[in-house]
Amino acid sequence: MLSEVLAPILGALLIAYLLAPLVSKISKIKFKVKSRAFSLPRWVTVLLIYSILGLFVWGYGMLAVPRISSEFGKLAKEGEKFFLSLTPEKIEEYTLEIKKWVEDSGLPVQIVTPDTQPSSSARRPGFVLDLDEIIRKSVADFAEGAKKTFFTFLKVGPAFAVKLFRNVLMMFLILMVAAFFLIDPHKIINFMRSLFPERLHQGFKEIMDEIDKGLAGVVRGQVLICLVNGILTFIGLLILGVKFPVMLSTLAAVLSLIPIFGSILSSIPIVFVALSTGFYTGLGALGWIIGIHLVEANFLNPKIIGESAKIHPALVIFVLLAGEHFYGLLGALFAVPVASVGIGVFRVFHRRAIEWNKEEIDAKSAQKVDSQ
Numbered sequence: 001m002l003s004e005v006l007a008p009i010l011g012a013l014l015i016a017y018l019l020a021p022l023v024s025k026i027s028k029i030k031f032k033v034k035s036r037a038f039s040l041p042r043w044v045t046v047l048l049i050y051s052i053l054g055l056f057v058w059g060y061g062m063l064a065v066p067r068i069s070s071e072f073g074k075l076a077k078e079g080e081k082f083f084l085s086l087t088p089e090k091i092e093e094y095t096l097e098i099k100k101w102v103e104d105s106g107l108p109v110q111i112v113t114p115d116t117q118p119s120s121s122a123r124r125p126g127f128v129l130d131l132d133e134i135i136r137k138s139v140a141d142f143a144e145g146a147k148k149t150f151f152t153f154l155k156v157g158p159a160f161a162v163k164l165f166r167n168v169l170m171m172f173l174i175l176m177v178a179a180f181f182l183i184d185p186h187k188i189i190n191f192m193r194s195l196f197p198e199r200l201h202q203g204f205k206e207i208m209d210e211i212d213k214g215l216a217g218v219v220r221g222q223v224l225i226c227l228v229n230g231i232l233t234f235i236g237l238l239i240l241g242v243k244f245p246v247m248l249s250t251l252a253a254v255l256s257l258i259p260i261f262g263s264i265l266s267s268i269p270i271v272f273v274a275l276s277t278g279f280y281t282g283l284g285a286l287g288w289i290i291g292i293h294l295v296e297a298n299f300l301n302p303k304i305i306g307e308s309a310k311i312h313p314a315l316v317i318f319v320l321l322a323g324e325h326f327y328g329l330l331g332a333l334f335a336v337p338v339a340s341v342g343i344g345v346f347r348v349f350h351r352r353a354i355e356w357n358k359e360e361i362d363a364k365s366a367q368k369v370d371s372q
Contacts, residue, residue, distance in 0.1 A: 007330050008170060012177035014337065016185070017219055019049060023182050046182045050175065064246050071244040078243075078276070097279055203348065210344035218311075218340045225296060226256040229263075232295075233270070236288035240281055242274045258332050261320055263293055311339065 027045045030037045040048070181188065193204050230253025237245035248270050255262035267289050275282035316336060323335030 007327075007334075008174050009177065010334050010338075011174045012181060014219060014334075015174065015178040016181035017215060018223060019046075019178070019182060020185060021220075022049060043179075043183045046179050050179070064250065067246045068250065071247040074244070101279065203352070207345055207348045210348050211341050214340040214344045215337060218337050222257065222336075226253050229253055229256045229292060229296065232292050233266075233289070236285070236292070237270070240274065240284050240288065242270070242277060242281065242285055244273060248273065258320065261332070311336065311343065315339065 023042060023045050026048070027040055027042050030039055189208070193201055196204055230249050233252040234245055234249035237248060242248070248266075251269065252263075252266040255266040258265075267286070270289060271282055271286050274285035316339075319335040319339040320332050323331030323333075323338075325331070327334075
């Protein structure tokens with residue numbers, strides 16, 4: 001019940017929070033018509049932004065959605081053909097390719113197969129490892145698991161189509177509620193502040209400022225990083241010649257909304273599709289993805305999200321697991337923003353507790369001096 005009722009409200013709050021700075025800036029712009037200056041009302045600004053976003057979505061839908069549909073159809077056919085072709089002979093071929101790559105790379109590993117035993121006179125430095133059975137079993141297990149997952153995924157299609165209409169209506173509801181929040185946010189904030197005694201109004205402002213500082217990085221920064229991630233992934237897939245670049249880059253951008261796990265989940269299908277083209281193409285795709293995540297971790301996160309919005313990775317993993325456990329994918333999406341709000345409230349109370357403790361110590365010290 002909570003996921004059904006609260007998810008649209010939380011979604012509307014996040015959309016309103018994302019667009020609030022843009023609405024405020026546009027509504028403050030002065031337009032001059034016949035020496036008369038005026039500014040746009042907030043509701044007009046919200047409709048204008050919605051219209052522009054709608055045009056972008058429509059353009060993306062016209063250009064990308066047919067391509068994604070075509071790529072998905074090809075993926076289904078090629079995936080089914082690939083999985084059905086994974087005969088023992090094909091698995092043996094993949095095993096030999098992997099073993100050849102290990103030997104050509106000069107890794108300190110001597111491969112032992114039933115036909116090739118290690119020679120004591122020409123032993124290579126490093127480990128002696130029997131990769132024949134290990135690689136064959138790993139590839140076979142992966143193929144079997146991927147085959148089951150793929151056919152299960154195809155069965156989800158009809159259920160997804162049934163829910164599509166309901167999700168579209170829910171999206172319109174979320175946008176409508178977000179518009180109400182954007183048109184007059186001060187009225188909502190003032191109402192919330194009026195629920196507290198006047199002596200707590202300064203503390204309420206302090207909490208709101210702390211929450212805003214954390215969410216600015218977690219929400220707005222993460223959305224911007226997702227867009228950059230999707231664009232860079234699309235460019236890399238085009239350069240490497242990987243199939244289905246539009247669908248895979250869109251998937252990477254969407255899943256990047258989930259910190260840590262989203263990047264891992266989006267990397268698996270990209271590398272898998274690249275491997276179907278060629279072994280070295282798969283390695284190149286994996287290297288490109290790792291490079292994107294290194295740039296994101298070392299340059300984009302500090303610059304866009306900022307130091308003040310950082311949450312310890314261990315805490316991020318904990319809240320993601322908890323959110324996914326209780327509310328599934330929606331829980332994973334909202335877990336980090338909700339945690340950021342909780343951390344902001346905790347920081348304010350922690351500062352206040354330290355101040356109160358210091359005041360109490362100073363008061364006791366002053367009483368002690370007076371008594372002496």
